[in-house]
Amino acid sequence: MLRASPILSHADVQVEPEFETVLDDLLAACRQSLRSVDEDMIRRAFRLGYWAHRNDRRASGERFITHPIAVAAIVARDIGFDDVSVVSALLHDTVEDTEFSLGLIRDEFGDTVANIVDGLTKIRGVSWSRELGQAENVRKLMLSMATDIRVILIKFADRLHNLRTIESLPKQKQLKIASETLDLFAPLAHRFGLNAIKAELEDISLKILHPEEYRGVVHSLQASKVERDGYVRRFIEPLQARLEGDGFGFEMAGRSKNIYSIWRKMKSQDKLIEEIYDLLAIRIVLKSAGKKGKEDCWRVYSIITDLYKPLPERFRDFISVPKSNGYQSLHTTVLGPEGRRVEVQIRTEEMHAIAERGVAAHWKYKEAVSDRDRGMEQFLDWVRDILENPSPEQATEFVKEFRLNLYDEEIYIFTPQGDLMTLPRHATPVDFAFQVHTEIGMHCIGAKVNGRMAPLSYKLQSGDQVEIITSKKQTPNPDWMKFVVTHKARSRIRHSINEKRRRSIELGRETLRKKLDRAGLKVDEQNLGRVANRLKFPNAQQMFYEIGTGLFDAKDFVKSVRSASRGRREEEGASAEQEGLRLRYEDFRDSAQIAARPALEIDGELHTDIVTRYAPCCNPIPGDDVFGYVSRSEGIKIHRVNCRNAPSLLVNQPDRIVSVEWSRQKDVHFLSCLRVMGEDRVGIVSDITTVISKNLKTNIRSITVDSEDGVFEGQIVCSVTDLSHLRRVIERLKRIDGIHGVYRFEE
Numbered sequence: 001m002l003r004a005s006p007i008l009s010h011a012d013v014q015v016e017p018e019f020e021t022v023l024d025d026l027l028a029a030c031r032q033s034l035r036s037v038d039e040d041m042i043r044r045a046f047r048l049g050y051w052a053h054r055n056d057r058r059a060s061g062e063r064f065i066t067h068p069i070a071v072a073a074i075v076a077r078d079i080g081f082d083d084v085s086v087v088s089a090l091l092h093d094t095v096e097d098t099e100f101s102l103g104l105i106r107d108e109f110g111d112t113v114a115n116i117v118d119g120l121t122k123i124r125g126v127s128w129s130r131e132l133g134q135a136e137n138v139r140k141l142m143l144s145m146a147t148d149i150r151v152i153l154i155k156f157a158d159r160l161h162n163l164r165t166i167e168s169l170p171k172q173k174q175l176k177i178a179s180e181t182l183d184l185f186a187p188l189a190h191r192f193g194l195n196a197i198k199a200e201l202e203d204i205s206l207k208i209l210h211p212e213e214y215r216g217v218v219h220s221l222q223a224s225k226v227e228r229d230g231y232v233r234r235f236i237e238p239l240q241a242r243l244e245g246d247g248f249g250f251e252m253a254g255r256s257k258n259i260y261s262i263w264r265k266m267k268s269q270d271k272l273i274e275e276i277y278d279l280l281a282i283r284i285v286l287k288s289a290g291k292k293g294k295e296d297c298w299r300v301y302s303i304i305t306d307l308y309k310p311l312p313e314r315f316r317d318f319i320s321v322p323k324s325n326g327y328q329s330l331h332t333t334v335l336g337p338e339g340r341r342v343e344v345q346i347r348t349e350e351m352h353a354i355a356e357r358g359v360a361a362h363w364k365y366k367e368a369v370s371d372r373d374r375g376m377e378q379f380l381d382w383v384r385d386i387l388e389n390p391s392p393e394q395a396t397e398f399v400k401e402f403r404l405n406l407y408d409e410e411i412y413i414f415t416p417q418g419d420l421m422t423l424p425r426h427a428t429p430v431d432f433a434f435q436v437h438t439e440i441g442m443h444c445i446g447a448k449v450n451g452r453m454a455p456l457s458y459k460l461q462s463g464d465q466v467e468i469i470t471s472k473k474q475t476p477n478p479d480w481m482k483f484v485v486t487h488k489a490r491s492r493i494r495h496s497i498n499e500k501r502r503r504s505i506e507l508g509r510e511t512l513r514k515k516l517d518r519a520g521l522k523v524d525e526q527n528l529g530r531v532a533n534r535l536k537f538p539n540a541q542q543m544f545y546e547i548g549t550g551l552f553d554a555k556d557f558v559k560s561v562r563s564a565s566r567g568r569r570e571e572e573g574a575s576a577e578q579e580g581l582r583l584r585y586e587d588f589r590d591s592a593q594i595a596a597r598p599a600l601e602i603d604g605e606l607h608t609d610i611v612t613r614y615a616p617c618c619n620p621i622p623g624d625d626v627f628g629y630v631s632r633s634e635g636i637k638i639h640r641v642n643c644r645n646a647p648s649l650l651v652n653q654p655d656r657i658v659s660v661e662w663s664r665q666k667d668v669h670f671l672s673c674l675r676v677m678g679e680d681r682v683g684i685v686s687d688i689t690t691v692i693s694k695n696l697k698t699n700i701r702s703i704t705v706d707s708e709d710g711v712f713e714g715q716i717v718c719s720v721t722d723l724s725h726l727r728r729v730i731e732r733l734k735r736i737d738g739i740h741g742v743y744r745f746e747e
């Protein structure tokens, strides 16, 4: 059937001359990086998109069509998947923003393009939705991946271009987009092996979220550039001569990590930029391909280690065992001139394409994909598995697990039969057991790692051979939740714990009911909860649970009801001291908050009349990067930008976010929590308290200490005036003999 749709005759659409040039450039990019190109289809999509968006403008005032064109160019150049993706990218915003219908696209370009555009329209709607939680976003994204992988690939390009042009958006929106990107899109892009895109997503997001720190890293990189370049040249010269002499075709260049990776490493290892040695890294990309290419990588490795001494513990062979996103390369760290460490990566052109463009490049180099694709298939299987299990108990838990499965790093473990399994870093024998089989996980009591007994919490290392010992009587232990890292293990253990807990609650409720009956007392549900609270239980359920497991005696409940009815409060005196401490802490906190009230500028104005509170989840102190969240009942809550709740607030409730600044104010104290770790030795606690209270004249609010097997762990709550004060405390603590780590922590 014919439709009256004059606009669909693309020949009728007049495109300004400058856009004709843009179209030519796009076609050239397609010809260069795609296997086959239907140029006519791309031309039609281009003209159609141009026409559909003819009246639209971007926030910057630019013509809207520049956006889909830029997205299509990223899809062609940096993802390089196929022409259908380029066409879909050109049309990705038409259904949402213009009078275009999906039916029109279906008629003109067929089902595949229409379905991809539909998928993109759907996930776009979701990511701006305020009603749905973050978890819902993740599920929509996963759903789109399960239907057509191109939806998510184009989404990456869309997000990248939006970030590149983010400056014209209001600050709050920028923060929201940046944190959503770091939270979800960058790790996901990594999972698909799109490393170039991932790196740029991360760098721009960092620049928005932590502009000062971003500039700091850029600055030090620039400052040391000449020196580093010179060193890399001296390192490369003899190597280049040898490789040329042996007739290798290759490219060799210095390489640097992206800004975000450097920043994160500095943060996580608490190091200065100079201390991160893989800043010095070079990459050799060999021209040879296939089996010969692989052999050449090893030959080049051997030449390098003739010239420079390798550090064997830093050697990684991702050629024989690729990462699950398909990455292949040999990594080695050698000692270069002056004994400096240099990381060298050796790979072929094909491996390099996959390293940069990931999953998409797989399709371009079709041969011998079986090994590489296995990891990706496992990942997509996992996605489907989650989708079939439609009600995750807790949204945050769900998102955490999803992120966990975007493994940053992986380890390779052998079964006793010699089969290889891929697990995320920090996986334990329990994770391994659940990976092998649910039943083995449910009943594991111990593990042999490389023939020796190891604790179930042992952190496995690549190459370990693991044998699990089981017992029929064993059931999952809640403590396992503290160390398992895989989704499968977590969900099965949680399920089993919930089941056990549910039974204990029922038993406890029943036991209490009987006790009350015997005592001739009647207590309704509401009063049950009230008495439970008086007995310091957060709720009645918890009390039933503790009765059910024998942790709490139902008799004490009966006693409490009786004494309350007599209007007496004697037995509450027992815990009065503890209670007093807690109250003092809260008083202090409240007074600090009230005093600090005028110290904030909200949206650029100094406010003294607005109630602000400091979020207990991240305990911000002056100097921290913060934002305000307009809460329903407690005024404006101040969170740190890197609070773990920040992404969900910024993403889901952007209209409740206000920007806040600290203004100068002295004599206000804030509580801050520190975790200290080190060797347990006599006098270490007194050294800590001396340093904090005497040397730094800082009040300690509480200190708790734990030690086990010679390892010491302490938690200190102290009051500080601002970030630089806190930093002084941290620096000074680090210098104490035997202290290995001092970290600020939340809650």
Ligand code: MN
Pocket: 067, 092, 093, 158
């Ligand atoms: Mn878009």
